[in-house]
Amino acid sequence: MRISENGSDVLVVGGGIIGLVTAWRAAGRGMSVAVADPEPGGGAAQVAAGMLAAVTELHYGEQMLLGLNVASAARYPAFVAELEEASGQETGFRTCGTLAVALDSDDRAHLRELHALQQRSGLESEWLSGRECRRLEPMLAPGVRGGLRADGDHQVDPRRLASALVTACERAGVVFHRARVERLRVTGGRAAGAVLEDGTELSADQVVLAAGSLSGRLAGVPEEVVPPVRPVKGQVLRLAVPPAYAPFLSRTVRAVVRGSHVYLVPRANGELVVGATSEEMGWDTTVTAGGVYELLRDAHELVPGITELPLTETRAGLRPASPDNAPLLGPTALPGLHLATGHHRNGVLLTPVTGDVMAHVLTTGELPAEARPFAPSRFASSGRGPASPDLSPGAPSPAPQEQPA
Numbered sequence: 162m163r164i165s166e167n168g169s170d171v172l173v174v175g176g177g178i179i180g181l182v183t184a185w186r187a188a189g190r191g192m193s194v195a196v197a198d199p200e201p202g203g204g205a206a207q208v209a210a211g212m213l214a215a216v217t218e219l220h221y222g223e224q225m226l227l228g229l230n231v232a233s234a235a236r237y238p239a240f241v242a243e244l245e246e247a248s249g250q251e252t253g254f255r256t257c258g259t260l261a262v263a264l265d266s267d268d269r270a271h272l273r274e275l276h277a278l279q280q281r282s283g284l285e286s287e288w289l290s291g292r293e294c295r296r297l298e299p300m301l302a303p304g305v306r307g308g309l310r311a312d313g314d315h316q317v318d319p320r321r322l323a324s325a326l327v328t329a330c331e332r333a334g335v336v337f338h339r340a341r342v343e344r345l346r347v348t349g350g351r352a353a354g355a356v357l358e359d360g361t362e363l364s365a366d367q368v369v370l371a372a373g374s375l376s377g378r379l380a381g382v383p384e385e386v387v388p389p390v391r392p393v394k395g396q397v398l399r400l401a402v403p404p405a406y407a408p409f410l411s412r413t414v415r416a417v418v419r420g421s422h423v424y425l426v427p428r429a430n431g432e433l434v435v436g437a438t439s440e441e442m443g444w445d446t447t448v449t450a451g452g453v454y455e456l457l458r459d460a461h462e463l464v465p466g467i468t469e470l471p472l473t474e475t476r477a478g479l480r481p482a483s484p485d486n487a488p489l490l491g492p493t494a495l496p497g498l499h500l501a502t503g504h505h506r507n508g509v510l511l512t513p514v515t516g517d518v519m520a521h522v523l524t525t526g527e528l529p530a531e532a533r534p535f536a537p538s539r540f541a542s543s544g545r546g547p548a549s550p551d552l553s554p555g556a557p558s559p560a561p562q563e564q565p566a
């Protein structure tokens with residue numbers, strides 16, 4: 162067994178965008194930081210569409226989460242400006258807005274209710290007739306019956322975001338251990354680091370568990386602090402808009418078709434991302450014919466011209482879902498161990514606020530007021546809940562996983 166010569170103030174287990182932003186922000190506060198992950202930046206960001214949809218992804222019963230979502234959305238412009246400066250890379254942040262549309266009278270009634278909820282929640286959105294929707298987006302189907310325009314729901318390219326965060330971390334002095342974490346180290350009743358797959362022992366004063374839906378599977382974590390996160394599969398497609406078809410769409414277009422969410426996210430570089438299924442399939446990340454068919458069928462009902470575009474990529478990832486769909490942020494009952502996980506559909510959106518919250522916790526020991534509703538202790542009495550480990554052969558151990566967002 163090899164012992165690392167130098168420990169760090171903070172060890173982040175998991176190098177997805179949540180782990181990376183935590184590391185970058187902690188390093189920015191003068192802490193020495195290490196990240197352990199076989200492929201930093203290579204997980205969630207490789208699948209996610211990158212919608213920053215605080216308004217159009219509002220759900221009943223998630224008003225507590227709304228405050229954090231809105232706070233993070235508001236930070237995005239300054240966050241990407243700082244990150245792009247620090248990394249010398251672009252993130253694909255695009256202030257394009259979103260149009261949520263209805264295809265039939267049921268959809269329209271659902272959207273009207275969403276509009277009322279948005280208004281009660283103080284969010285800005287505007288009701289448009291079908292004709293007004295098509296005036297904004299001429300590729301929409303003639304049958305579109307109405308829509309909600311949310312000019313504040315933007316997008317970022319999660320692949321570029323992840324790449325920029327890796328570079329920003331490197332430039333800030335974060336040390337990367339490109340290996341799988343075998344288990345948490347606990348000494349004297351507190352988290353003290355981690356053991357890598359090759360036996361290397363890393364020591365740290367504080368450990369942040371940020372391994373997405375695999376956060377509940379790290380060996381060595383005491384049962385009572387294992388986060389109750391489960392994987393929710395999402396299949397996502399990528400298409401290319403040839404220059405002759407541009408601009409195919411000028412903003413994100415989304416709808417609920419037959420009860421399933423479908424969204425089309427147009428990048429400035431001509432990529433069109435279509436997502437996403439939502440499936441309780443455990444650790445399965447197979448792209449299925451049925452998943453691809455349903456996404457294309459629903460997207461085609463919204464924007465018939467989509468069938469002309471080259472299909473360039475299909476992929477599936479896992480959202481880390483918690484019992485209340487909100488993240489778990491901050492200290493656990495095990496001294497020295499913090500969580501930054503459970504972001505479910507909102508990992509990309511919540512990246513800026515998560516970085517700020519975690520840096521605050523790591524430097525002061527306290528959760529800032531905006532994050533107190535998301536303390537892991539809110540699940541203290543529920544035990545492992547749905548995060549019960551899958552002990553079947555072949556079940557994955559902690560490593561980055563992919564997560565649409």
Ligand code: GLY
Nearest residue numbers: 395437506565566
């Ligand atoms: N936020 C979009 C999704 O999770 O599919």
